[in-house]
Amino acid sequence: MLKSHLIIAIRNLWKHKGFSAINIIGLALGMACSLLILLWVQSERQVDGFHENNSRLYGVYMRYQLEGKVEANYSTPGLLPEELKKTMPEVELAAGFGWARSCSFSVGDKMLKEIGNAAGPDFFSMFSYPLLEGNAAEALRSPESIAISRKMAIAFFGSPAQAIGKTIRYENNEHFTVTAVFEDLPANTSEKFDFLLNWEFMKKESEWLTDWGSNGPKTYLLLRAGTDAAQLEKKLLHLMDIYNRANKQFHYELGLQRFDRQYLHGHFENGYLSGGRIEYVQLFSLVAVFILLIACINFMNLTTARSVNRLKEIGVRKAMGAIRWELIRQFVGEAMVVAILSAILAMLLVSVTLPAFNILTDKQIILPYGKPLFWLMLALLTLFSGMLSGSYPALFLSSFSPIHVLKGPAKTGSGSLWFRKGLVVFQFVLSIILIISTILISRQIQYVQHTYLGFDRENLVYLPLEGDLVARQEVLRQAALRSPGISAVTKMMGTPTSLNARTSGVEWEGRNPAAVNYFTHSLVGYDFINTMHLQLLQGRDFSRDFPTDSSAYILNEAAVKVMGLSDPIGKYISFWTKRGPVIGVLRNFHFQSLHSAIEPLILRLEPSAGNSFLTSYQGTTFVIRTQAGKTRQALASLEKLCRELNPKFPFSYKFADEEYTRLYKSEEVIGRLSVIFAVLAIFISCLGLLGLSIFTAEQKAREISIRKIMGASATSLFRLLSSDFLWLVAIAFLIAAPLAWWAMHTWLQQFAYKTPISWWVFALSGILAVLIALGTVSVQAIKAVNMNLIKSLNNK
Template sequence: MFKNYFKIALRNIFRHKAYSAINIIGLSIGMAASIFILLWVSNEKSYDRFHEKASKIYRITADAGNDFKAAVSPAPMPPFLQQTIPAITNTVRLNDRLTTVLQSGDKKFEEKNGFFVDSSFFQVFSFPVVSGNVAQALTRPDAILLSEALAVKYFGNENAVGKVLRLNNVSDVYVSAVFKNVPANSHLQFDYLRPMLAIAASHQDLKEEKWDNFNFYGYIQLNDNFKATDASLATLTKQINDIYKSKVDDTNFKINFQLQPLTDIHLYSKLQIDLPGHGNGQYVNIFFGVAIFILIVACINFMNLATARSARRAKEVGLRKVVGAGRRQLVLQFLGESVMIAFFSLMIAILLVWLALPGFNSLAGKELAINLFDGKLITFLIGIALFTGLVAGSYPALYLSGFKPVRVLKGSIKSVGANLVLRNGLVITQFVLSIVLLVGTIVVYRQLNYIKTMNLGFDKSNLVYMPMKGEIWNKQDAYKTLLKTNPLTADYAITNDVPTNLSSGTINVRWEGKEPGKQVVIPTLQVDEGFFDVFQMQMLSGRGFSKEFKGDTSSFVINEKMAGLMGLNAATAVGKTITLWDVPGTVIGVVKDFNFKPVQTRIEPLIMNLNTWGGIAVVRIQPGKTEATLKALNDIHASLNPAFPFTYNFLDQDLDNQYKGEQRVGSLFNLFAILAIFISCLGLYGLSAYMTEQRSKEIGVRKVLGASVFNVVYLLSQKFTKLIIIAIIIAIPLSWYMISNWLNGFAYRVEIGWAVFVLASVAAVFIAWLTVSYESIKAAIANPVKSIKAE
């Protein structure tokens, strides 16, 4: 029986090549797109789940109010919690990412991806160590642990353990262990580690056990018996907050600590002072929905074409029933055919995924792979094929198997109009989904372009910056003199940080009229006299810092938001007193608000004081002189700091990198929207071709009676146009709701005007007309005599 079904299915596939090709191509592209999306979604959800104790590890985060939520905690907190709370079996701290110059022989490189960590690091996290004693690797202050890639970079194929590296051209460190390269699906990305002992005697937070400074990433590991219910976690959080309050003297310092699950950090961490590279849980949900949309659109194509062509197989159904076939057997036959087509499509889809995966990885910034020997993956792919085949073939199977044999053999089944309501509903559903994706594509493009081009309050172009390091720290006067005397580098400023994502903030700020007990975390920035000119910022009132005023060391420049927080405006704020870190000073100027954090964050109050210690040199390059300026900067660096390699970054590139994740998501969204629309058009084309074929005699008669080509095309297109208009009416409010939710994640966003929906609607109608017009025009210009004579 099954052999017979298989033969019939193959015969039908090869007999109706065009119909089969449309179905298989549509399903193949739909499946390939869904596989790509599901691989991406699976990768995003896999972050940090490879750790053996992943479900027991939490990060301590801080909520200081005023929408200031940070990923950092005080240095002494994790070890003290372990000593005090029995449920906590282990803890580990990480200091902010390191930038270090390492040298082995003539190999010298600046490495920017390392951490200082506690000796318990490998007890909490399951990063495999390939050589060296993991228990002792972090117990010596002069140790360093390298990734496999870094070990090969400095020592080739030799065993790196026990080898010596020169650190910052000052001291030697020995390689105590080599660990496997960190997986891409880890929120912690590092190439080397140093023991926390190396800074224990010099770092103020560690040396003095400061509970009011927040400079460390703290993780706790709960014991195996701890049941992580909402109630138990709330109790544990209360214990942590009570301990903190007992350690801080300032009763006005109000802060609440929370526990963030390790496996939530990548997708659900919208915290300040966090590590870079996080994903977005909203995007994962959106793309999972898009994958389902695309599969539904592909399935609708199959169902539409199968039900439209039902009359072609009506007599076959009638004859089978006459000779004894039951409805169950017919349902199995038609479902078998659809599942077979789905599996053909799956094989083509796998081939498409394999061929296009490198390009997709480049677009998505991932390292995804499809392993056909992976049992879980094979089961998953087979599941997709079965699901698609059964869903796509279910209605046609039930519909075709329900034909009455007597009516079929008498010719009572109409070839056109049968099950018209269903087919119209399916076409409308397809285009509702396509229009929603089309609106999404337009708005995503506009929002990302708005982010890229919006006015940040300063001119970000042609700004290059170099961190002061090595011997330059002790030669700052000479460094500034060389910068000033060279015309190419004379337009420079010194700041403690570039205003792209400021992470420093304090609540130790007072001013006249401040409400008692009011706690606000206020970012700070230390800048020199040239800062406002180099960044081309607008001073609304007062002045910037100047060498002509010796008292500027105790003066402040604030932004508009800070003036507003004080209950003042730009004009009235100048001359007022602010006490920062218990040191009073006078406001000498108010600068126009500028973005110093990513645009997902609204502009916050900012206090700037005079930089007297150094940090980062920023130079504005003259147009067309980038190469010459970089050479001049390199020469200056080489003359003062020959032991350190010259490194630099462009400010505008840093800003672009902040939104690389959104740009990638936007590109993926555009790609899948185009594929969904293409699949919809493919089905519409197949349906229009079939409908045109069914009405060929009617068209011939109309032409004989004088109908023009336009009349015929209009006749064949008007039905589909009505369906598209209904789809537009449904899609507009749906797309508005969905895209509004996405835009709510941005502090600065484009407005969704009516033009977006008009453009998407016109595009949908135009695409539908273009799709239908080919077959319509071909039928309209055909010789009517042939169509009328044809049987």
């Protein structure tokens, strides 16, 4: 019986090669898209999930009140890890961790820049980063110790074994001993580093880490087996009140979150965890299901469209004694054959497109051929697709009465017709939602990438101040200004789009002592406003003509508003007890991503040379404005200068516009994926519409022939065949538009600055859907209008 069903299925597929190809290709595309998305979703969910102690690994976050709002983040005091280990018996191990930064290392004449962090001595005992050489408990125990990756060990010493005990020079200043070599980090880790420095060294280098009032690094904990994390979180909630007695106006609360959940659940709302990248995972999981449903619906419609040609076969088989269950089994079996062929083609498509997909999503996904779970997932996907796509045609075709079929052409009921139309409406609802969403996501990405930030980021280059450039920065500045292609030079702490140092240590006349106000702050050099092309609303920039500017301040509009200063120029404020006048007010400019509103900002002038925080701070940047069209010439001049003044460090730089674009890398990936999947969903939906148009044309073949004999024009016949489909698309649009508006309105809430949801986006999407549907139906409508009249009338 199974053999005969298989022979019949293959015979029917071969007999109708065109329809079989459409069925297989449509279903294969849907399965390939779903499989790619599922692999991406699986990759996202596996991030940080490889640590053996995952169930006991936790990160600490802090909740605090800011200007009437409750906020939270993972920045904690540098003293917190050791204190929790001492005072909380539930904590077995604890480690501070921060900050990812690019540093120069040298061994002999070889110098490389690597990105790494500092971590507490318990770090390798807590996390399952494999050590190739060294001991986990001792790897970061000494302030002079450093742990490096396999890649770094090979680059400097030839092998991990040869690296142990060797000395490596850091920033051409400090010397560290390699005490451990760890395996290069896997792709599914959220923390990226090629070296780890000792935590005590970091506290020595950054003394503010020893202050309970300063936050910055992350705190990770390994809880003892059997510890109730919820009960421990209650104990930690008000712990900071003990260590923050000097500032009664501040109130911090501590919270706990499992480490392997931080990557996907890292967004805070009103001080509490609320979503994150998990929203994209859930969104594309839904898209995978929708695309597969669209593909299965196509199979239903296309199979039903060809059902008329098989009614006599069904009638004869029923007359010969075949029961309905046998027919259902046969048609579902045929669908399973198509699903299996589609799965094979889908695997080929995924194999071919996976490298490009990895580049697009910045992943390293591979097809896990050796894992039984993958084959089980593929088998379930194939079974689901075959059963779903074959269920309705099987029930539909097996329902006909043999008497009615053998007596003449069978009439399908109105219920089945409305069901098929409903499926097409459902397809286009999903497609129109994807069209609208894609347009709005693309507009938001374009908005954040091209909106005016309040300064000109074109022709702006960042040069890290490191090595001998620290002591010779003035020589570099003057030489750079004399070089061709360079118009202005300044420097600052950090970069213009990553200012995140915040403080509440600001006083001014009339300040409400009960209020808690935070200000972002940065140290800058002379000519900062001119170099950045910022807009000065009042006052002036820092100037060498005014020696007292070393204690002066420049505010942005947001800071002036918070302080309530009606005429700020000349007013005195105190920053960390250092009192000075306000000499300038800047128009608000964006110094963080557009996810955040512009915060109050205070700019201070760097201290005098020889006692400069900017001179020693690792994140100091020279900001260089190049002349339009002369950037290459300017970079050549800078490289020559840096090689002369700083020969032991490699020349490195960054473009401001590229650094800004990196802030929205996730959104850009989501936007590209949306475009791709929207196009594929529309294409697959068009196959379904083509199936219904073929079915309708076959049903109305005699009617069309009679109308043509009676003198009906080609235009009227075309309108007869296409009007019903356009109504289906119109109904789909009315359903899809409010759903798409709600989805996009929700997504845009994560941005403080966003593109409006304009009416024309919906109008354009509706017009596109109509044109796509009209173009699809036109193919079959034109064919039906031009069909052979005699053949159509004789076809009974």
